[in-house]
Amino acid sequence: MDTTDFITIDGFKHIRHQQEVFSEEEMIKRSQDYFNYNTKRRSIRDFSNKEVPIEVIENIIKTASTAPSGANKQPWTFCVVKSAEIKAQIRLAAEEEERKSYNERMSDEWLDDLKHLGTDANKPFIEKAPYLIIVFKRPYEIDEEGNKHQNYYVNESVGLACGMLISAVHNAGLVTLTHTPSPMRFLEKILKRPSNERAFLLLPVGYEAEKAYVPNIKRKELEEIMTLY
Numbered sequence: 001m002d003t004t005d006f007i008t009i010d011g012f013k014h015i016r017h018q019q020e021v022f023s024e025e026e027m028i029k030r031s032q033d034y035f036n037y038n039t040k041r042r043s044i045r046d047f048s049n050k051e052v053p054i055e056v057i058e059n060i061i062k063t064a065s066t067a068p069s070g071a072n073k074q075p076w077t078f079c080v081v082k083s084a085e086i087k088a089q090i091r092l093a094a095e096e097e098e099r100k101s102y103n104e105r106m107s108d109e110w111l112d113d114l115k116h117l118g119t120d121a122n123k124p125f126i127e128k129a130p131y132l133i134i135v136f137k138r139p140y141e142i143d144e145e146g147n148k149h150q151n152y153y154v155n156e157s158v159g160l161a162c163g164m165l166i167s168a169v170h171n172a173g174l175v176t177l178t179h180t181p182s183p184m185r186f187l188e189k190i191l192k193r194p195s196n197e198r199a200f201l202l203l204p205v206g207y208e209a210e211k212a213y214v215p216n217i218k219r220k221e222l223e224e225i226m227t228l229y
């Protein structure tokens with residue numbers, strides 16, 4: 001990147017950017033190939049406990065951090081749990097919340113809507129997967145004097161980062177799922193997070209089990225999700 005080519009707007013430097021472009025033919029091929037690759041991704045609950053190099057996890061998190069964010073505040077923290085002891089604590093607490101959710105908190109309609117996915121309050125993948133990535137959102141920052149500074153579009157920003165994280169996991173040949181034990185405050189306590197962080201999503205990451213099964217579900221057709229004006 002040529003950083004000597006820049007302009008100044010309101011006293012701030014703007015450096016030249018040049019997006020790599022392709023011919024229309026190449027674009028169609030690349031976009032098709034990218035779709036074909038991404039559509040093979042599934043949420044996986046059957047993990048292998050095989051080790052994964054930490055460098056892969058680091059690269060996945062670096063990819064997530066390329067997501068756009070409100071005012072470029074990058075309002076996220078990614079906690080990586082490798083420790084079997086901490087994974088056990090998280091599983092215990094998550095299953096406790098999930099039991100309450102499945103038995104008391106979720107409506108009959110909600111439970112009915114989940115039936116075809118075969119989920120329940122048991123979350124063995126929390127301990128089986130070699131890594132857990134717990135994503136925290138940061139609604140505000142606290143400066144050295146203890147003053148709070150709001151971040152912007154925090155849910156949107158962190159959601160986008162999680163999407164990129166999920167596709168980076170797929171790209172590495174690994175699997176994950178978006179686990180949302182609710183409420184999630186126990187994660188802040190177990191991981192001793194600062195007061196400006198809220199648990200957003202828990203993603204176990206690892207190899208798929210030798211024999212993994214997924215629900216036989218279909219994605220909506222383009223006609224159902226796209227309207228051209």
Ligand code: IYR
Nearest residue numbers: 098114119120179180181182
């Ligand atoms: N959080 C629970 C329940 C659950 C809710 C939805 I919406 C899902 O798509 C899947 C599960 C759990 O993780 O089991």
